Amino acid sequence: MKSPDFFREVERGKILPLYYFYGPESWLVEEALNKIRKKALNPATQEFNREVFDAQESSLNAILQSLQVFPAHSPRRLVVIRQADVLWKKSPAPFIEYFLTPNSSTCAVFIGEKADLRTKFFQALEKNGAVIPFYHPYETELIRFVRSQAEQLDCSISEEALSMLLERVGPNLRDLQLELQKLSLKPGTKKNIKEEDVLALTDDIREEGPFELPRAVGHLDWKKAFRLVQKNLQQGDSPLLLLSLIIRQFRLLRRARELREEGCSRKEVEAKLRIMPQRADDFWKQADNFSPSTLKKIWPLTREADQELKSSPADKGVILEKYLWNLHFLGRSEVRKSPRR
Numbered sequence: 001m002k003s004p005d006f007f008r009e010v011e012r013g014k015i016l017p018l019y020y021f022y023g024p025e026s027w028l029v030e031e032a033l034n035k036i037r038k039k040a041l042n043p044a045t046q047e048f049n050r051e052v053f054d055a056q057e058s059s060l061n062a063i064l065q066s067l068q069v070f071p072a073h074s075p076r077r078l079v080v081i082r083q084a085d086v087l088w089k090k091s092p093a094p095f096i097e098y099f100l101t102p103n104s105s106t107c108a109v110f111i112g113e114k115a116d117l118r119t120k121f122f123q124a125l126e127k128n129g130a131v132i133p134f135y136h137p138y139e140t141e142l143i144r145f146v147r148s149q150a151e152q153l154d155c156s157i158s159e160e161a162l163s164m165l166l167e168r169v170g171p172n173l174r175d176l177q178l179e180l181q182k183l184s185l186k187p188g189t190k191k192n193i194k195e196e197d198v199l200a201l202t203d204d205i206r207e208e209g210p211f212e213l214p215r216a217v218g219h220l221d222w223k224k225a226f227r228l229v230q231k232n233l234q235q236g237d238s239p240l241l242l243l244s245l246i247i248r249q250f251r252l253l254r255r256a257r258e259l260r261e262e263g264c265s266r267k268e269v270e271a272k273l274r275i276m277p278q279r280a281d282d283f284w285k286q287a288d289n290f291s292p293s294t295l296k297k298i299w300p301l302t303r304e305a306d307q308e309l310k311s312s313p314a315d316k317g318v319i320l321e322k323y324l325w326n327l328h329f330l331g332r333s334e335v336r337k338s339p340r341r
Contacts, residue, residue, distance in 0.1 A: 001130040001131070001132050002132070002133075003028060003032070003132055003133070003134055006019075006032065006130065006132050007032070007035060010032075010035045010036060010039055011035070011039075013039060015036060015039060015040050015076065015107055016107070016128070016129045016130055017102040017103065017104055017106060017107060017108065017128055017129060018099060018102055018107075018108050018110075018125050018128055018129025018130070019036075019107070019108070019109045019110065019129055019130055019131075019132060020084065020109075020110045020111075020112065020115060020122065020125055020129070020130075020131045020132070021033075021109060021110070021111045021112075021132055021134060022111070022112045022113060022114055022115045022131075022132075022133055022134070023113075023133040023134035023135050023236075023238070024134075024135065024136060024235065024236045024237060025134040025135055025136050025137075025172070025173060026134075026174060027172070027173035027174040027177065028134040028173060029111060029134050032132070032134070033080065033109060036078060036107055036109065037050065037078055040074075040075060040076040040078055040107050041074050041075075041076065041077075041078055042073060042074035042075065044073070045072055045073045045074045046074070046078075048072050048073075048074075049071045049072060049074040049076070049077045049078065050077070050078045050079075050080075051066050051077070051078075051079050051080070052079075052080045052081075052082065053066070053079070053080070053081045053082065054082050054083050055081050055082065055083045055084050055085075055086050055087050055110075056083045056086055058081075060087075060091055060094055063079075063081060064094055064095075064098060066079050067079055067098060067102070067103055067106055067108055068103055068106075069103075069106070070103075070105055070106075071105050071106075075105075076105055076106060076107050077105065077106045077107070078106075078107050078109070079106055079107070079108045079109070080109050080111065081108065081109070081110045081111065082111045083111075083112070084110035084111055084112040085112040085113055085114060087110065087121070088112075088115075088116070088119055088121035088122065092119065092120060092121040095121060095124075095125075096120055096121055096124045099121075099124040099125045099127065099128060099129070100124060100127070100128075102128050102129070108129075110125075113236060114236075115131055115133070117131060133238065135237075135238060135241050136170075136171035136172065136173075136210060136237075136241075137171065137173070138245075138248070139166070139211060139276075140274060142166060142171055142176070143162060143166075143276075145173060145176065146162055146165065146166070146176060146180065147162070149176070149177055149180050150180055150184075150193065153180060153181065153184040153191075154184070154191065155180070155183070155184050155191040155192070155193055156191070156192050156193065157180075157192075157193040158192065158193065158194050158195060159276070159277065159278070160194070160195040160278065161193045161194050161195045161197060161198050163276060163278040163279070164195050164198040164199065164202075165179065165180075165198050165202060168198065168202050169202065171210070171211065179202050180193075182201060182202070183197055183198065183201055183202070210232055210237050210241060210242055210245055211245065212224075212228055213225060213228045213229065213232060213242055213245060213246065214245045214246045214248065214249035215249075215282070215286070216228055217246055217249065217324070217327065218249055218253065218283075218286030218289065219285065219286060219289065220289055222324065222328045225324055226321065226324060229242065229317070229320055229321060229324065230317075233316075233317045233320075239309055239316035239317060239319065239320045240306075240309050240310070240316075242320060243302075243305060243306060243309060243320060243323070246302075247302055247306075249286070250290075250295060250298055250302070252273055252275075252283075253286060253287050253290055253295065254292075254295045255273060256269050256273060256283070256284075256287050257287060257290075257292055257295070259272060259273075266280070266284065270283075294330070297330060298327065298330065301323065301326045301327065301330065302323070304323075305319060305320070305322070305323035305326075
C-alpha cells in the first residue's frame with residue numbers, strides 16, 4: 001500500500017489490524033501513527049490502550065501477549081513495535097502464526113528500516129494488513145509541505161526562500177519543519193520569509209538527497225552519479241525510489257521536447273511541467289543533453305532495470321549501478337551535447 005492510500009483509508013475510519021511501516025521518512029511515520037491513534041483510541045482512555053515495545057529489548061512473549069489483550073473502554077488498542085527488523089530477520093515464526101488470525105480489536109504497528117516482501121513474515125502480514133513504505137516526498141510534494149507548514153506558523157515564504165530552504169535542508173520533513181519553526185521566530189505579526197532570512201538563519205545541513213541523482217544523470221556527470229548512488233544507498237534510500245526519480249526526470253525531459261516540437265515556448269513548457277523558475281536554466285541544460293532518439297533508446301534499459309529490481313535476488317545496489325553503466329555507455333555513442341541557447 002502506498003502512503004497516500006493509507007492516509008485516505010484512515011481518514012475514512014478504515015483501520016487494519018496489522019501494519020508494517022518502513023523507510024527513511026520518520027516524520028511521515030510518526031504522522032501515520034498519530035492518525036491511527038486519533039481514529040482508533042478513545043482520548044479519555046488512550047493511556048490504558050496504547051503500548052510501545054522495542055523489539056530489540058522486549059521479549060517476544062511480552063509483545064505477543066500484548067497483541068492479544070482486549071481494549072478497555074475504547075474501540076481498539078494500539079500496540080507499536082519499533083526496531084521491528086529483528087523480528088522478520090531472526091524470529092518470524094510466532095508472528096507469522098499471529099498474522100493469520102490477528103486480534104481484530106488491536107491495531108499492531110511494526111516499524112522498521114527495511115522490508116523484504118518475499119519473506120513469509122510479510123506475505124502473512126499482508127493477508128490481513130498492509131506494508132507501507134515512507135520515502136522522502138517528490139519535489140512538488142515538498143513544496144506543498146513547506147507552504148502548508150509555513151501557513152500553520154502564520155508565515156508566508158517567497159519562491160526564492162523556498163528553493164534555498166530545500167537546497168540547504170534537503171527532503172527530510174522533520175528537518176524542514178524545525179527550520180521553518182526557527183525562521184518563524186523573526187519579529188513581526190505576519191511574517192514573510194525571504195531568501196536572505198534562509199541564508200542568515202539556516203545552515204547547510206542537507207545530506208546528499210535522492211533528488212541530486214537524477215540531476216547528475218541529466219547533466220551526464222557519471223562520476224557524481226555513481227558517488228551519489230553509493231551515498232544514497234548508505235543513507236537508506238530505496239533503489240526503487242532512486243530509479244523512479246531517474247525515470248521521472250527522463251519523462252520530464254522527453255515531454256519538454258515534445259511540447260517544444262508542438263510549438264510551446266520555454267515558459268509555457270515550464271508552466272505545464274511545473275518547473276520552478278530557479279531550476280529552469282538547469283532543466284533546459286539537461287534537456288539539451290538528450291536527443292529524441294537517445295531518450296527512446298533509454299526506455300528498454302530502464303524497463304530491464306525496473307524488472308530486475310523488483311524480481312531479481314541479486315544485490316539491488318549492483319543492479320542500479322549496472323543501469324547507470326548502461327546509460328553511460330549509451331551516452332558515449334548516442335548522447336549529444338547541443339550548443340547552449
